[in-house]
Amino acid sequence: xxxxxxxxxxxxxxxxxxxxxxxxxxxxxxxxxxxxxxxxxxxxxxxxxxxxxxxxxxxxxxxxxxxxxxxxxxxxxxxxxxxxxxxxxxxxxxxxxxxxxxxxxxxxxxxxxxxxxxxxxxxxxxxxxxxxxxxxxxxxxxxxxxxxxxxxxxxxxxxxxxxxxxxxxxxxxxxxxxxxxxxxxxxxxxxxxxxxxxxxxxxxxxxxxxxxxxxxxxxxxxxxxxxxxxxxxxxxxxxxxxxxxxxxxxxxxxxxxxxxxxxxxxxxxxxxxxxxxxxxxxxxxxxxxxxxxxxxxxxxxxxxxxxxxxxxxxxxxxxxxxxxxxxxxxxxxxxxxxxxxxxxxxxxxxxxxxxxxxxxxxxxxxxxxxxxxxxxxxxxxxxxxxxxxxxxxxxxxxxxxxxxxxxxxxxxxxxxxxxxxxxxxxxxxxxxxxxxxxxx
Ligand code: SDX
Numbered sequence: 260x261x262x263x264x265x266x267x268x269x270x271x272x273x274x275x276x277x278x279x280x281x282x283x284x285x286x287x288x289x290x291x292x293x294x295x296x297x298x299x300x301x302x303x304x305x306x307x308x309x310x311x312x313x314x315x316x317x318x319x320x321x322x323x324x325x326x327x328x329x330x331x332x333x334x335x336x337x338x339x340x341x342x343x344x345x346x347x348x349x350x351x352x353x354x355x356x357x358x359x360x361x362x363x364x365x366x367x368x369x370x371x372x373x374x375x376x377x378x379x380x381x382x383x384x385x386x387x388x389x390x391x392x393x394x395x396x397x398x399x400x401x402x403x404x405x406x407x408x409x410x411x412x413x414x415x416x417x418x419x420x421x422x423x424x425x426x427x428x429x430x431x432x433x434x435x436x437x438x439x440x441x442x443x444x445x446x447x448x449x450x451x452x453x454x455x456x457x458x459x460x461x462x463x464x465x466x467x468x469x470x471x472x473x474x475x476x477x478x479x480x481x482x483x484x485x486x487x488x489x490x491x492x493x494x495x496x497x498x499x500x501x502x503x504x505x506x507x508x509x510x511x512x513x514x515x516x517x518x519x520x521x522x523x524x525x526x527x528x529x530x531x532x533x534x535x536x537x538x539x540x541x542x543x544x545x546x547x548x549x550x551x552x553x554x555x556x557x558x559x560x561x562x563x564x565x566x567x568x569x570x571x572x573x574x575x576x577x578x579x580x581x582x583x584x585x586x587x588x589x590x591x592x593x594x595x596x597x598x599x600x601x602x603x604x605x606x607x608x609x610x611x612x613x614x615x616x617x618x619x620x621x622x623x624x625x626x627x628x629x630x631x632x633x634x635x636x637x638x639x640x641x642x643x644x645x646x647x648x649x650x651x652x653x654x655x656x657x658x659x660x661x662x663x664x665x666x667x668x669x670x671x672x673x674x675x676x677x678x679x680x681x682x683x684x685x686x687x688x689x690x691x692x693x694x695x696x697x698x699x
Contacts, residue, residue, distance in 0.1 A: 486647025563624030
């Protein structure tokens with residue numbers, strides 16, 4: 260018998276259907292709530308509210324589980340490539356060799372950006388944050404490929420846009436780095452695979468020899484796979500929300516990039532390193548910063564710690580921590596920030612404040628250590644997150660578009676402002692109608 264939930268409001272009892280997912284998650288379907296009761300629900304931050312059904316990624320925050328289309332992310336990190344993972348997330352199944360070869364070859368075909376787009380870079384100040392440049396450039400792709408801005412693209416058009424975004428995002432990011440250091444742009448090479456091509460565009464230059472380091476390629480492979488999707492996080496929900504108005508995929512992704520930029524989301528990997536640098540500069544006084552993070556009226560937080568969903572270890576953080584140690588040992592790098600991060604984790608995980616609130620290291624806590632070891636500059640860290648998250652955003656946008664239940668996103672609210680009142684002519688206003696400290 261289908262499970263039901265009963266809602267009693269006053270003398271009324273409303274029966275609401277319960278939905279059960281394939282991993283036994285439960286939801287009360289409140290689609291009919293407002294029409295039946297005139298009541299809505301209120302859930303700032305949507306911590307208790309599902310926005311959709313999805314078959315792309317499963318996260319169990321209590322058990323620290325993360326699956327891409329049912330496959331544990333640790334197995335993907337161990338065995339897959341970022342291009343193969345992108346195929347799985349977007350198309351739902353692991354590709355055959357023939358499908359993978361075709362998918363991979365199309366990346367080569369779409370790696371370049373239009374020559375005119377380089378003028379955008381020349382017009383940007385070299386101090387512009389790469390996330391702002393990335394969002395602007397991705398949105399501008401709609402101007403260069405207007406034929407691909409159909410609100411409901413065909414499968415063929417969607418496949419082309421997906422590959423363009425996945426492939427060109429590397430080029431745009433590498434060019435924004437080269438612009439920031441005043442070095443010449445290096446074009447993508449047809450003979451290089453996804454990550455080596457990115458590293459080559461980032462670090463090779465006519466003025467110096469650059470050899471691609473396979474340990475760095477492998478570390479980035481794992482990082483990009485681990486960042487590839489994470490169900491309804493802030494930036495992915497943004498992509499779905501913008502796409503629900505039938506905005507094209509370029510515009511929806513550009514919005515997702517801006518959401519990811521925030522320090523509470525993808526910008527956290529940059530903030531973690533800045534925090535560790537501050538602690539190091541302050542004589543490695545870790546306890547001082549742990550105490551600061553616990554103070555109620557302090558705005559300081561341990562960046563890279565805590566998560567809306569994970570109330571156990573973020574499975575990605577454990578893998579990235581191991582990768583960081585492996586890469587630094589292989590490269591013979593002694594990074595004091597890694598030692599501080601490990602010590603900080605040890606102290607915090609024994610501290611009741613963090614234990615009671617179930618605050619563990621998240622995906623951003625150790626990733627910056629790897630980016631530093633490779634020589635990627637600090638302000639490019641959120642951009643690395645965006646490159647990784649691109650397949651997830653694309654997969655969710657398409658799932659949203661194909662879902663017959665999708666409607667334009669339009670949450671309700673509870674109004675708490677002034678009740679009805681009349682306009683007061685200016686000559687009759689004796690004082691500011693809203694005596695707030697910031698009124699003019
Ligand atoms: C990502 O959603 C996703 O899946 C995101 C992501 C993905 O893959 O897309 O996993 C990627 O964005 C990871 C998160 C990166 N952000 C950070 O590392 C920033 C630091 N973390 C926090 O700001 C916070 O933990 C959040 C934003 C991640 C989660 O915030 P919530 O769920 O809204 O939790 P909250 O702010 O309500 O905190 C609950 C309590 C509060 O204390 P009390 O009011 O109960 O006393 O925990 C405290 C918070 O003050 N707290 C922290 C803390 N995080 C939460 N205290 C100190 N340091 C922290 N980092």
